[in-house]
Amino acid sequence: MIPLYLDEDCMDRELVTALRARGADVTTAADAEMLGRSDADHLDYATSQGRVLYTFNRGDFYRLHTRYLTESKSHAGIILVPQQRYSIGEQMRQLLELIATKSAEKMRSPCGIPQRIKLWSRHWLPISVQPVAIAAEPGGSNTSFHSRW
Numbered sequence: 790m791i792p793l794y795l796d797e798d799c800m801d802r803e804l805v806t807a808l809r810a811r812g813a814d815v816t817t818a819a820d821a822e823m824l825g826r827s828d829a830d831h832l833d834y835a836t837s838q839g840r841v842l843y844t845f846n847r848g849d850f851y852r853l854h855t856r857y858l859t860e861s862k863s864h865a866g867i868i869l870v871p872q873q874r875y876s877i878g879e880q881m882r883q884l885l886e887l888i889a890t891k892s893a894e895k896m897r898s899p900c901g902i903p904q905r906i907k908l909w910s911r912h913w914l915p916i917s918v919q920p921v922a923i924a925a926e927p928g929g930s931n932t933s934f935h936s937r938w
Contacts, residue, residue, distance in 0.1 A: 790812070790813065790814060790888050790889065791814075791841050791866070791887070791888040791891060791892070791893050792814040792815075792816070792838070792839060792840045792841065792865075792893070793808070793813060793814065793815045793816070793840060793841055793842075793843050793868075793884070793888065794815075794816050794817075794818075794821070794831070794834065794835040794838065794840035794841065794842050794843065795815060795816070795817045795818065795842075795843045795844075796818050796823075796828075796831045796842060796843070796844045796846065797818045797819075797823075797824060797825075797831075798844050798845040798846050798872065799843055799844055799845050799870065799872075799880075800817040800818055800819060801877060803877045804877050804880055804881060805817055807877065807878075807881045808881055808884060808885070811881075811885055813884070813885065813888060816838070816840060818831065821834060821838075828846060828849045828850060828853060829853060831844075832850065832853050832857075832864060832867070835864065835865060836862075836863070836864040836865055838865075839865050839893070840865055841865050841866035841867065841868060841888075841893075842864070842865070842866070842867045842868070843867075843868045843870070843884070844867070844868070844869060844870070845869075845870055845871070845872035846869075847869040847870075847871065850867050850869055851869065853867075854867055865893065866893075868884075868887070
């Protein structure tokens with residue numbers, strides 16, 4: 790199962806409790822004593838712990854992902870979700886499905902390998918809505934969007 794790190798924007802107590810009750814490996818910014826830290830610090834922390842970062846802060850973390858690529862750095866993955874678009878139950882179901890069906894290797898962003906941006910759907914079918922999961926997949930020629938949430 791993919792270990793998750795929930796930043797300050799999305800560490801809803803009910804979501805965290807529900808995920809943990811179902812066996813998910815979840816750490817929050819509060820657990821890690823990272824409250825008030827920069828987005829870069831959150832991504833660096835998640836990376837150092839081998840955790841996929843889950844956030845509502847799409848713009849800033851997409852830019853950080855791009856910066857990681859230009860600096861040939863890697864991260865464990867980023868899941869970007871539009872804020873207030875999904876209920877706690879829907880977030881929980883989609884996260885549990887993602888972490889149960891994708892390996893940590895598929896989510897990882899290895900340095901030196903072209904990256905793809907993936908959008909995951911609750912049904913895993915192509916559609917054009919958000920949220921996005923930034924994950925590495927070898928073989929892409931450049932960063933691109935693939936709709937699947």
